Amino acid sequence: MKNKSLGLNAFLNGLRSVLNIIFPIITFPYVSRVLSVGEIGKYNFSNSFIQYFILIAGLGIATYSVREGAKFRGDRQRLSEFASQVFSINIISTIGAYVLLFFCLLLFNKLHAYLASILIFSIQIIFTTLGTEWIYTIFEEYTYITIRSIVFKILSIIALFIFVRHRGDYLNYAAITVFSAVGSNVLNYLHAKKFCDIRLTLRINWSEHIKPILVIFASSIATTIYLSLDTTLLGLMKTDYVVGIYSVSTKMYNIVKNLIAAVLTVTIPRFALLWGRKRVREFRNLLLQISDVLALLSIPTAVGVYMLAPQIVLLLSSQKYIRAVTSLRLLCPALVFSIFSWIFASCVLIPAKRESKVLLITIISASLNLILNIILIPLFAENAAAFTTSLSEFISMLLDIYFCRDILKGIYGKKFWKDVLLYILFSMTIIPICLAGSVLFESTIAIIVFDVGISVIEYVLLLIGVKNSNAIELVDMVITRLND
Structure with a gap:
C-alpha cells in the first residue's frame, strides 16, 4: 500500500485539531455564561470520573493495535484476523468497565449527586470501543476522520445553541459533548470494512496479546492518574467552584497541547512501521525531524500562553473565572515537557516494545503526582494541581530519555541543540510584544x-534570518498554496 504523505496527514490532523479548538472556543464562553460555576464543576467532575472507565474499557488496545497492526496493513486476511481478536478482547473489557462503574455508583454515596451526568458520559465507553479508531490510524486515513469531525462538530454546535439556553441545562451540555465526541463511531465501525473484516470471535491468541496489552494498559492507568486525578481530587477535597475554575485552565492547556500534538500523532504509525521493518536509519531521521518541528512549535507556544493567560481566560469564559490565570500559567511548562515525553514514549519506547519501561516511568510520575496533590491541594487548591502536572510531565520526560538513551545516541547533534537555543531566544521576543499589546488595546x-x-x-522572520530549514519550508509551502 502506498504510504500517505506525512505533510498531508499532519495538515489534516492539524485541521481536525483546529476543529476541536474551535468547538470549545465557540461553545465554552457561551456555556460558561449560561451555566453556573458549580454546574461547570459538576460537568467536569463527571467527565473526569468517567475517563477512568473509558480507560478500563480501552485496556491499552488502541496503542497495541497500531503498533502490531501496522505490520499487517498490506495483508487484509492477517489484519482481519488480528483486528477481530483485539476487538473481541475490547468488547470483554468494555463489559467489565460497565460492571465496575455500576458497582462504584452503588457503593459511593457522594457520586449520587452526579448520577445523571455520569450516566450520560458513560455512553462514551461503548461507542469508543465500537469506533475502532485504531484501524484508521494504522492506515493513516486522516481525510475520512477530518470530514467526519467537521460534520459532527457543526451538528453539535447547532444542538448546543438550541438545547443549552438556561441555568440547569448542564445535562444537555453533557449529552451534546458525548454526541460530538463519539456520535460518529457507529459509522466508523461500518466503514472499517473497507480495510478489514471485524467480527466477534472466541478464537483469541491470549498468550500473544494479553501481556503487552496489560502492560500498556497499566501505563495508561498511571498516565491518567497524573492527567486526570487532579480534577478528581479537587472535586473530592475542595468544591465544585474550584473544579470549575481549574477546568478553564485545563481546557486551554489541552486545546493547545492537542494542536501541537497533531503533528506528532500522524507519525506514530509510521514510527511503528519503520521500526517493525527494521528501517532504523529512516526511523532515526524521522525522529530528529519531528523533534525539531515540535521544539519549534511548543517553546514559543508555552511563552505565548503564559503572557496571554488573562486574555485567554476572559475569551474562553468571563471575569468570574479570572482566578484561573495563575493555574493556566503554572501549566505552561507542561506544554513542552508533555510533548517530548510523548515523543519518546509513543514513538520510541512503544515501537521498540519497551512498554514495561513506559509502565515504570508512568508509575513513578503518577505516584509523585498523587502524593504532591494530596499534600498541596488543601493549601493551594487548583494551583497545586497545575504545578504537580507540570512537575510530573518533566519527570516523565527525563525518565523517557533515560530508558531510550541507546536508541537516541547520536541522533541529537550540535545543530539540533543550536536550533533549540534559538527557539528559546526568539520566543523571548514574544514578551515585549504582549506587553505592548496590553498597553495599546483594551x-x-x-x-x-x-x-x-x-x-x-x-x-x-527571525527563523528565516538564521536560515532555519523548517521555517523556510513552511514559507515555501504557503507561497506554493497561494499560487495554486
Whole structure:
C-alpha cells in the first residue's frame, strides 16, 4: 500500500485539531455564561470520573493495535484476523468497565449527586470501543476522520445553541459533548470494512496479546492518574467552584497541547512501521525531524500562553473565572515537557516494545503526582494541581530519555541543540510584544489578535534570518498554496 504523505496527514490532523479548538472556543464562553460555576464543576467532575472507565474499557488496545497492526496493513486476511481478536478482547473489557462503574455508583454515596451526568458520559465507553479508531490510524486515513469531525462538530454546535439556553441545562451540555465526541463511531465501525473484516470471535491468541496489552494498559492507568486525578481530587477535597475554575485552565492547556500534538500523532504509525521493518536509519531521521518541528512549535507556544493567560481566560469564559490565570500559567511548562515525553514514549519506547519501561516511568510520575496533590491541594487548591502536572510531565520526560538513551545516541547533534537555543531566544521576543499589546488595546480580542499576529510574524522572520530549514519550508509551502 502506498504510504500517505506525512505533510498531508499532519495538515489534516492539524485541521481536525483546529476543529476541536474551535468547538470549545465557540461553545465554552457561551456555556460558561449560561451555566453556573458549580454546574461547570459538576460537568467536569463527571467527565473526569468517567475517563477512568473509558480507560478500563480501552485496556491499552488502541496503542497495541497500531503498533502490531501496522505490520499487517498490506495483508487484509492477517489484519482481519488480528483486528477481530483485539476487538473481541475490547468488547470483554468494555463489559467489565460497565460492571465496575455500576458497582462504584452503588457503593459511593457522594457520586449520587452526579448520577445523571455520569450516566450520560458513560455512553462514551461503548461507542469508543465500537469506533475502532485504531484501524484508521494504522492506515493513516486522516481525510475520512477530518470530514467526519467537521460534520459532527457543526451538528453539535447547532444542538448546543438550541438545547443549552438556561441555568440547569448542564445535562444537555453533557449529552451534546458525548454526541460530538463519539456520535460518529457507529459509522466508523461500518466503514472499517473497507480495510478489514471485524467480527466477534472466541478464537483469541491470549498468550500473544494479553501481556503487552496489560502492560500498556497499566501505563495508561498511571498516565491518567497524573492527567486526570487532579480534577478528581479537587472535586473530592475542595468544591465544585474550584473544579470549575481549574477546568478553564485545563481546557486551554489541552486545546493547545492537542494542536501541537497533531503533528506528532500522524507519525506514530509510521514510527511503528519503520521500526517493525527494521528501517532504523529512516526511523532515526524521522525522529530528529519531528523533534525539531515540535521544539519549534511548543517553546514559543508555552511563552505565548503564559503572557496571554488573562486574555485567554476572559475569551474562553468571563471575569468570574479570572482566578484561573495563575493555574493556566503554572501549566505552561507542561506544554513542552508533555510533548517530548510523548515523543519518546509513543514513538520510541512503544515501537521498540519497551512498554514495561513506559509502565515504570508512568508509575513513578503518577505516584509523585498523587502524593504532591494530596499534600498541596488543601493549601493551594487548583494551583497545586497545575504545578504537580507540570512537575510530573518533566519527570516523565527525563525518565523517557533515560530508558531510550541507546536508541537516541547520536541522533541529537550540535545543530539540533543550536536550533533549540534559538527557539528559546526568539520566543523571548514574544514578551515585549504582549506587553505592548496590553498597553495599546483594551479589547481582549484585539490584544490577542495583535499579540499572536505580530509574534508569529516576528518569530518566523527571525527563523528565516538564521536560515532555519523548517521555517523556510513552511514559507515555501504557503507561497506554493497561494499560487495554486
